[in-house]
Amino acid sequence: ELKVEQNPLFLSMQEGKNYTIYCNYSTTSDRLYWYRQDPGKSLESLFVLLSNGAVKQEGRLMASLDTKARLSTLHITAAVHDLSATYFCAVDFYNAGGTSYGKLTFGQGTILTVHP
Amino acid sequence: GAGVSQSPRYKVAKRGRDVALRCDSISGHVTLYWYRQTLGQGSEVLTYSQSDAQRDKSGRPSGRFSAERPERSVSTLKIQRTEQGDSAVYLCASSSPGADQGDEQFFGPGTRLTVL
Numbered sequence: 001e002l003k004v005e006q007n008p009l010f011l012s013m014q015e016g017k018n019y020t021i022y023c024n025y026s027t028t029s030d031r032l033y034w035y036r037q038d039p040g041k042s043l044e045s046l047f048v049l050l051s052n053g054a055v056k057q058e059g060r061l062m063a064s065l066d067t068k069a070r071l072s073t074l075h076i077t078a079a080v081h082d083l084s085a086t087y088f089c090a091v092d093f094y095n096a097g098g099t100s101y102g103k104l105t106f107g108q109g110t111i112l113t114v115h116p
Numbered sequence: 117g118a119g120v121s122q123s124p125r126y127k128v129a130k131r132g133r134d135v136a137l138r139c140d141s142i143s144g145h146v147t148l149y150w151y152r153q154t155l156g157q158g159s160e161v162l163t164y165s166q167s168d169a170q171r172d173k174s175g176r177p178s179g180r181f182s183a184e185r186p187e188r189s190v191s192t193l194k195i196q197r198t199e200q201g202d203s204a205v206y207l208c209a210s211s212s213p214g215a216d217q218g219d220e221q222f223f224g225p226g227t228r229l230t231v232l
Contacts, residue, residue, distance in 0.1 A: 106159040
């Protein structure tokens with residue numbers, strides 16, 4: 001079964017604090033994407049992770065991928081209010097023949113609220 | 117350039133009626149996807165098409181959902197005999213297979229469908 005699980009699903013943070021969102025997935029892939037969604041808006045691409053050990057950073061966000069553990073993390077450093085949004089990870093799974101399904105399987109999303 | 121656009125942004129339909137949702141993708145993108153986003157269940161792919169051919173009607177329930185591609189950069193998602201459970205946000209995305217970012221998908225703003 002193609003499954004992607006995020007945790008936590010809800011995250012309330014104080015400004016200035018650090019935290020990590022976890023994304024576990026069920027089977028083979030080395031293509032994982034992180035998206036941000038603001039209320040009423042579309043999905044905005046944050047990071048594209050295409051290999052084991054990939055690490056990407058943008059501002060206060062850093063994403064990493066461990067394909068052996070089937071785990072990606074999104075780390076938030078010194079959170080600010082502007083980071084409040086819903087964050088999704090999505091995986092492009094491969095079939096038994098090693099071919100991508102060509103469609104994304106999404107996690108449930110993590111609703112992040114940063115307060116003073 | 118212009119991103120992915122969708123219309124209408126909001127749609128209210130009576131149960132049992134058919135609806136059609138439109139997506140205009142990014143010029144030059146080959147693959148168009150339709151996802152359905154609901155609270156608690158996240159986002160799931162409904163259908164996608166590469167070039168002019170529609171492939172894969174995975175998702176639920178098959179048969180009532182179909183996508184047409186009257187032009188290369190236009191897709192129409194058709195939902196027949198709508199049910200209250202079809203109420204959701206329908207997201208369109210497009211990608212280009214030659215992209216460096218692993219077939220990164222770009223999303224439209226979504227159409228919020230409410231079935232009464």
